[in-house]
Amino acid sequence: MSVYINSIQQISAQQPLSEDWFNEPIMHTEAYNRAIDVDYKQYLAPNVARRLGKILKRALVVSKKAMEESGVAQPEAIITGTGLGCIENTEIFLEKLVREGEELLNPTYFMQSTHNTISSLIAIDAKCHSYNNTYAHSGISFECALQDAFIQLETGKIKNALVGAHDEMTPVYFGILKKSGYLGKANQHFAGETAVAMMLSTKKSERALCSIDGVEKMYTGGKELEGVRGVKKLLSDVDYVMIGTNGVDEHDAVYFDNCAQLFSGIPLLQYKNIFGEGYTMPALGVYAAATCLHKGEIPNHLFLGEKNTKKFRKILCYNQFEGKNHTFVLLSR
Amino acid sequence: MEDLIVKLKEEIIEVLNLEDVTPADIDENAALFGDGLGLDSIDALELIVLMEKNYGIKLKDPAEGKDIFKSVKVLADYIAAHRTK
Structure with a gap:
């Protein structure tokens, strides 16, 4: 459903x-x-x-x-x-x-x-x-x-x-x-x-922002994410990945390493630069991604790297906590 | 007694966080619970703590509160008669 x-x-x-x-x-x-x-x-x-x-x-x-x-x-x-x-x-x-x-x-x-x-x-x-x-x-x-x-x-x-x-x-x-x-x-x-x-x-309203296609979370104990069951089924046709980089090198390196393995070539988006850091900030990442899907555009300040103007339908929100807990929320228009 | 009533009104406003209410707004003879200030059971607990902390009065039987908390005037009379500080 x-x-x-x-x-x-x-x-x-x-x-x-x-x-x-x-x-x-x-x-x-x-x-x-x-x-x-x-x-x-x-x-x-x-x-x-x-x-x-x-x-x-x-x-x-x-x-x-x-x-x-x-x-x-x-x-x-x-x-x-x-x-x-x-x-x-x-x-x-x-x-x-x-x-x-x-x-x-x-x-x-x-x-x-x-x-x-x-x-x-x-x-x-x-x-x-x-x-x-x-x-x-x-x-x-x-x-x-x-x-x-x-x-x-x-x-x-x-x-x-x-x-x-x-x-x-x-x-x-x-x-x-x-x-x-x-x-x-x-x-x-x-x-x-x-x-x-x-x-x-389960019923789409006229004002619906997007659909949630999957929610996965896993504990890796700091090991690499590649090959972990459950993630790959969310990866088909993903247009952007919204990640929780917060400006600290060692923290962000976990994101970049895992993204290079799992989402190579898929443009990255950010949200903590405007909403900040905190335990439940990933909810604002989902909020930002859902708003982008609803509006059909992505503002410049959410791009990590070069702005991309391609049409998009799916955004995967990826959050990691202390390099051990990883969560994935797939949203689509 | 008038001073105690005014002081009590100020303390009630502060401890119950009655926003936008001034001492002058509280009728000393009006009911504290129900129709008057509209206080509830959690407020009653706060008032019990207030009485013990500020006036040294410890209510041994919580059921006594029903009579004591009838109005600010009744409460002030009770405090004046039983206060230990």
């Missing part, structure tokens, strides 16, 4: 709930940039919004917009990928825990400090009692959520699903990741935040 992306929305370091990034991207120069927030009062009632941290407000707004645009009020599945969950509330909760000597803790921060708060909040807001799941698998969290939805849709278990990818990056956590060498390196694209929601369906 075919699977379509019928709607998709984002709040990120680019213009929120907008495709302005396509022609006029914001080129950030700082090592760390938070997402550009919208005026949440326009989308959420005050009594709903008052307890919510930023990640929850963003997740709720992009989800509501994606559902509204697809015409689905109650999805048959709500599946979220998040690397860090509600890290800002977790920090506040832990700070209070230390300051108050493990007594007199505010319940709100505790309740909203878990990873699965996001999916459950969306379900409560939509009054949706169907399948609800959260994947917290660091750099491949989004693809785990997407694959769960894809398999259920492809096998006819469900007819539609809301898939989200949400992560916030606090100053404290950025500092920790910088010290550990994951972010903030010289020449590395900036650390960013993700809020992406997409409505998937």
